[in-house]
Amino acid sequence: MERRRLIGIGVGAGLAALPAWWALRWAAGGTGDERRGGDWHTETAPLERAFPALGPLTDARWVSSRDNDRDLPSPELVISGYARLAPGRLAELTKAHPFVSDGPAKGFTSWFEKPLRDQGPEDPQWIRSRELDREGDGHRTNLWFDRASDTVRFWALDPHG
Structure with missing residues (x-):
C-alpha cells in the first residue's frame, strides 16, 4: 500500500510540473519550434536519402512527427510534405x-x-x-505526383527503415 501511495505522489507531482514548465517556456518566448525559420523544413538531402528513386530535388517543404509542435512528439517517425523534382525527372519516372x-x-x-x-x-x-510506393517491415511510403508542377507529395512512416 505504501508503494502505491509513493508512486501516485510521484506521478501527480510530474503531471503538476508539466503545465508549469510549458508556461515558463511560453513566457520566455519559446514555442519549442525555434530551430526552423518557417513552420516546415526545407532541406532536400534527407528526402533524397529517404526517396532515392526521385533523384535530386530542387525545393521542399516538409514536416515530421518528431517536430516539437507539442510537448509529447510521436515516437514513430512520419514525414509528410511536398518536394519539387529536377526538370525532366517526372517524365523519366512515367516512362x-x-x-x-x-x-x-x-x-x-x-x-x-x-x-x-x-x-x-x-x-x-x-x-x-504503386511501384514507387513501399510497404513492409514497419515502414510505408506513399508518393503522388503532379505533372504540371513537377511536384511530389509524400507521406512516409519510418522512411529510412
Missing part, C-alpha cells in the same frame, strides 16, 4: 513505371501536418505509381 490518376485520400490531418495546408501546387492533377 519507367506505370502510373494511374490517383490523389491522396485525405488532406493533412495529423497535428504535425498543419503547416502544410495550402502549400501545394494550384489545382494538382495527382498521379501515382
Whole structure:
C-alpha cells in the first residue's frame, strides 16, 4: 500500500510540473519550434536519402512527427510534405513505371501536418505509381505526383527503415 501511495505522489507531482514548465517556456518566448525559420523544413538531402528513386530535388517543404509542435512528439517517425523534382525527372519516372490518376485520400490531418495546408501546387492533377510506393517491415511510403508542377507529395512512416 505504501508503494502505491509513493508512486501516485510521484506521478501527480510530474503531471503538476508539466503545465508549469510549458508556461515558463511560453513566457520566455519559446514555442519549442525555434530551430526552423518557417513552420516546415526545407532541406532536400534527407528526402533524397529517404526517396532515392526521385533523384535530386530542387525545393521542399516538409514536416515530421518528431517536430516539437507539442510537448509529447510521436515516437514513430512520419514525414509528410511536398518536394519539387529536377526538370525532366517526372517524365523519366512515367516512362519507367506505370502510373494511374490517383490523389491522396485525405488532406493533412495529423497535428504535425498543419503547416502544410495550402502549400501545394494550384489545382494538382495527382498521379501515382504503386511501384514507387513501399510497404513492409514497419515502414510505408506513399508518393503522388503532379505533372504540371513537377511536384511530389509524400507521406512516409519510418522512411529510412
